[in-house]
Structures are given as structure tokens and as C-alpha cells.
Amino acid sequence: MPKLIRKLGEPGDLGWVVKSHAEIYAAEYGWGFAYEALITQIVSAYATEHDDAREAAWIAEVDGKRAGSIFCVRGPDEATAQLRLLLVTPDARGLRLGVELVDTCLAFAREAGYKRMVLWTNDPLVAARHIYLSRGFRLTGSEPHNMWGAELTAQTYEIDL
Secondary structure (H helix, E strand, O other): EEEEEEEEOOOHHHHHHHHHHHHHHHHHHHHOOOHHHHHHHHHHHHHHHHHOOOOOEEEEEEEEEEEEEEEEEEEOOEEEEEEEEOOOOOOOOHOOOOHHHHHHHHHHHHHOOOOOEEEEEEEEOOHHHHHHHHOOOEEEEEEOOOOOOOOOOEEEEEEEE
């Protein structure tokens, strides 16, 4: 079962990120069209505005098939990177792809000169939270919301690089 983490850039990668997030989160958490619209906006902004020196995205593959994603984009200021769109498909879970994707993202952010990284997630995403905490992220904020038709708690995490 060969695994690979590669830079995003092959035909279909952007569409796969949107489709996979929309389908998986709808099936697992009931998040609908509004969530898909958010993912579409994030991917579209990356596709049209990213700076190769300061931003990157990766696709995880298992047996030559896409199985995960992660993005590192500019945060709210020049010193801060933002981790976005971490996903591992259900059939690829348990292979440590999430850890490898987060480690790849952190290494890039350090090399790009960022001083810290932030991320925004939601409380049902327990496996992702476990990865973030194991890598040294700390919870810095939380607040309830129902943006996608369910009562959720948004969480903000940060790490000094």
C-alpha cells in the first residue's frame, strides 16, 4: 500500500478537494450546501491568489489514488500561517496520513518564515484535534455556531513555530 504526499497541482486536484470535503462531511456530520460553499471559496482563493513562496497545498495518495489534503495559506498577518482543509478519506484513515499532512504543512510554514500557525476547526472532528494537540497546537478560543445546520462549537488552535 504505497503512500505519497505530493504538492497539489495535478488536473482535478482542486475539484477533488471540494468534492471530497462536501461528500464526506455531509455523510458523516450532515453538513450541507453552506459547508460546500465555504470549501469552494477557500479552494478558489488558493487557486487564483496564492503566493508560491508563502503558501502551498498537498494531496495524500494511497495506491495512486487521492486520499487526503491540507493547505498552508497566509493568516491574518505576515507572521502567521493558517492550516486549512485537512482531510483524510474514510478508507485511508489509520495510515497516519493526517499526521504526515500536518507535519508537511508545519515544516513548510517554518521554511517560509512564519512565526506561528493558526487553524479553525469544529468540535466533532476528534481525530484531527488529536493530531493538532500531538503536534503542539493549543486551543485559544471556542464559540458555538450553527452555520451548517447543526449545533457546533468552533475551535481556534495556535502553535508557535
